[in-house]
Amino acid sequence: MISQAVLEKNRGSSMIRQMFEQGQVLRNKYGADNVYDFSLGNPDLPVSAQLTAALIASAQEGRHGYMNNAGYPELRAMIAGREQQRSGRPVTEQGVVMTVGAAGALNIILKSLCNPGDEVMILKPYFSEYLRYCENCAATAVPVDCDPDNFLPLTSAMEQALSPKTKAIIINNPNNPAGVVYDAAFYEQLAALLSRLKQPVYVISDEPYAQIVYDRTTVPSLLRYFPNGIVAYSWSKSLSIPGERIGYVAVSEDCADYEDLCQALVFCNRSLGFVNAPAIWQQTLLKLGDYQPDLTIYQQRRDLLYSLLTGLGWDCYKPEGAFYLFPRSLEADDQAFAQAAAEEHILLVPGRGFGMPGYVRLAYCVDEAVIHRAEKAFHRLTERYRS
Ligand SMILES: Cc1ncc(COP(=O)(O)O)c(C=O)c1O
Known part of the structure; x- marks a missing residue:
């Protein structure tokens, strides 16, 4: 059985x-x-044709071996540069780990952070897999109600959801399923709320839709507003490659327990069985550079x-x-x-x-x-x- x-x-x-x-x-x-x-x-x-060409060129190079569990250093350095520019915080290659999509990213983040019984706030409406990812590390997901007119979390509900056991909050920006983009004002409000707590609370942004925004909306940089911010990104949606499984985690040097966290992320990438993100997609992304479809x-x-x-x-x-x-x-x-x-x-x-x-x-x-x-x-x- x-x-x-x-x-x-x-x-x-x-x-x-x-x-x-x-x-x-x-x-x-x-x-x-x-x-x-x-x-x-x-x-x-x-x-796109560019993507296919970069993928073919990567295949022709024939690099298929194991690598550092965090991924190719040159790609991580490229991503760190982008995150540093976006956030104004120090982000280096050490703070970037290539992952098996956003799902892989979220699982290694939660596994790295949570002791059994720790609480993780999730904002309604939420991507239901968060419940599974919390279960995977014996953490408790704590859903927070929102204002049905704009899907922004209710401040009173957030205050109520916080406890000494709160380890992290997951913000999915833009949000699946509501399509709401949590703006800078919301990040400022949340940062003020968290600053009143005794323990550090890690703020995780799940951002596979960050490039799919309308009417000149932009997704604010999580790392800019939260020293204890952790970005989980994936190219699944922006490059139309969800079956290929490629993403990353990024943290800044300002994050609480930075050194330990970086090592834990790499360890969890290995110990959860991902080992490393797909080599050919890492090479393809290096070739694509700043390309955006x-x-x-x-x-x-x-x-x-x-x-x-x-x-x-x-x-x-x-x-x-x-x-x-x-x-x-x-x-x-x-x-x-x-x-x-x-x-x-x-x-x-x-x-x-x-x-x-x-x-x-x-x-x-x-x-x-x-x-x-x-x-x-x-x-x-x-x-x-x-x-
Ligand atoms: C909000 C959200 N997070 C994470 C994921 C998983 O993304 P990935 O395919 O990159 O693992 C999805 C996929 O639909 C999603 O909608």
Whole structure:
């Protein structure tokens, strides 16, 4: 008999995957063009010619051996330079560890920081995998309520959530699923709150969507506002390569227990079995340097889907980043609403998976044609709820 704990956790987890599987059944039955799948955050933009060329050149160099568990020093130095420039804090190659995506980054950060029973604040609506990552190091995730009008955490809820056991806070900026960008004013407010505590609280920013922002919004540098800041970055979304698994952790020399933390991150990269981030992707990133693909198409899709839903009377926050909409479901039971949507061949994810029942998430990393084709189905779905 395998682990009872894993059996139970697995049973209750991943509504997103369940929707994905339901989508497969619908596609087989009705044809792919008649199913409108907004369930998965899997970027559909093709990778650019520059990226492919850099990847091929890396393959031709034939460097596939083990390396320092932290990654290639020259790439880490390049990233450290960027983080230092962005934050104004001292960041060196030592403070950068290459990781297996943001998921790998978050797991080595939490494992490095947490003793069993330590608490990690997570902000609603949250990426549900945070619960699993906390469990992995026997830490307790403490969700914090937000203002439903703007999805900013309530100060009173944050104050209440803090305790002598609080070790860290995870901020996902921009946020999946709400698309909110936590701004500098929020960081200042949080920094003031944390400065009143006796123990150092590490502030972790999970930033796989940092390059996907709209209307000239920028994501503030976490390290600028928090000496005990830890950045978890990934190229999964910005380069459309989530299957390739490449990201990094960055900390500044101002961080509490800096030397120990750097060593712990490298140790955990090894001991959790990642060993090091994929060599070929590290080489590819070195070749790409400051290259950034054009991601403005996500803004067109946001505008299209947002206008469609709000035009039908849905109550929806206009995202400043990421590629998700998080409207209120048209009935209180978000799971029943997702089921009703599936009957119209629309796949979306119930908000309870993100700690917020009564909402649903739609991922718009899909072709605009899918949004256009889905229009009638959204009309029919809305009609069901008109009395
Ligand atoms: C908020 C958030 N954090 C982390 C991840 C994991 O990213 P990666 O694929 O780089 O591990 C995702 C993936 O969807 C995400 O949405």
